[in-house]
Amino acid sequence: MQKINYGRMLDEKLLELQKTGEKPLLLLHACCAPCSSHTLLYLYNYFNITVYFCNPNIAPESEYNFRKAELKRLIAELALDVKIIDEDYNPEPFYKLAEGLENLPEKGERCQKCIAYRLEKTAELAKELDFDYFTTTLTISPHKDSDFINSCGGELARKYNIKYLFSDFKKHDGYKHSIQLSAQYNLYRQNYCGCIYSKNIKGSAENAERT
Ligand code: SF4
Numbered sequence: 001m002q003k004i005n006y007g008r009m010l011d012e013k014l015l016e017l018q019k020t021g022e023k024p025l026l027l028l029h030a031c032c033a034p035c036s037s038h039t040l041l042y043l044y045n046y047f048n049i050t051v052y053f054c055n056p057n058i059a060p061e062s063e064y065n066f067r068k069a070e071l072k073r074l075i076a077e078l079a080l081d082v083k084i085i086d087e088d089y090n091p092e093p094f095y096k097l098a099e100g101l102e103n104l105p106e107k108g109e110r111c112q113k114c115i116a117y118r119l120e121k122t123a124e125l126a127k128e129l130d131f132d133y134f135t136t137t138l139t140i141s142p143h144k145d146s147d148f149i150n151s152c153g154g155e156l157a158r159k160y161n162i163k164y165l166f167s168d169f170k171k172h173d174g175y176k177h178s179i180q181l182s183a184q185y186n187l188y189r190q191n192y193c194g195c196i197y198s199k200n201i202k203g204s205a206e207n208a209e210r211t
Pocket of ligand 1: 196
């Protein structure tokens with residue numbers, strides 16, 4: 001089966017919006033400041049963006065609060081007209097979905113459920129608050145399966161009857177740009193994905209150069 005070029009789909013959508021002059025409302029799920037840096041700048045001229053920090057996977061609580069604070073600092077320092085909706089720390093839904101999957105490697109079933117959960121919360125909120133689109137910063141990460149993220153987003157778009165913005169923010173050196181922006185704004189770049197299970201492999205080659 002031919003691979004879908006989600007990066008091109010995004011660029012075609014941005015071109016279409018540029019032509020119409022429309023600036024739709026976008027609810028952007030954000031996992032952390034580094035992944036949001038390039039993504040926000042890439043989308044900013046085309047959407048009215050609200051960032052949604054919903055990541056019950058992150059542990060411990062101090063890490064959760066620090067990643068959230070870094071995201072807020074980034075948005076303030078970029079001086080963007082972007083609102084933020086954030087959730088208080090509540091890891092229970094994550095531990096429930098991860099039951100029995102604790103020892104799986106990254107990109108396995110636990111990660112799929114973790115990503116699907118966060119995307120679904122974003123779709124639900126976007127629908128409730130009358131956004132035009134929802135999407136996530138997660139496709140910028142080379143550690144994540146963009147095909148899975150996008151197909152999950154597409155399914156949720158059908159379920160909630162709201163548009164999903166297909167993306168591959170790695171394209172056009174997006175990941176590299178996020179690293180440059182992280183250095184420029186002195187952003188905290190975590191060395192594990194987020195959950196306690198990924199933290200426990202900290203120090204491994206896989207975690208050495210994470211976002
Ligand atoms: S490794 Fe990352 S994506 Fe996978 S379950 Fe943990 S936090 Fe979620």
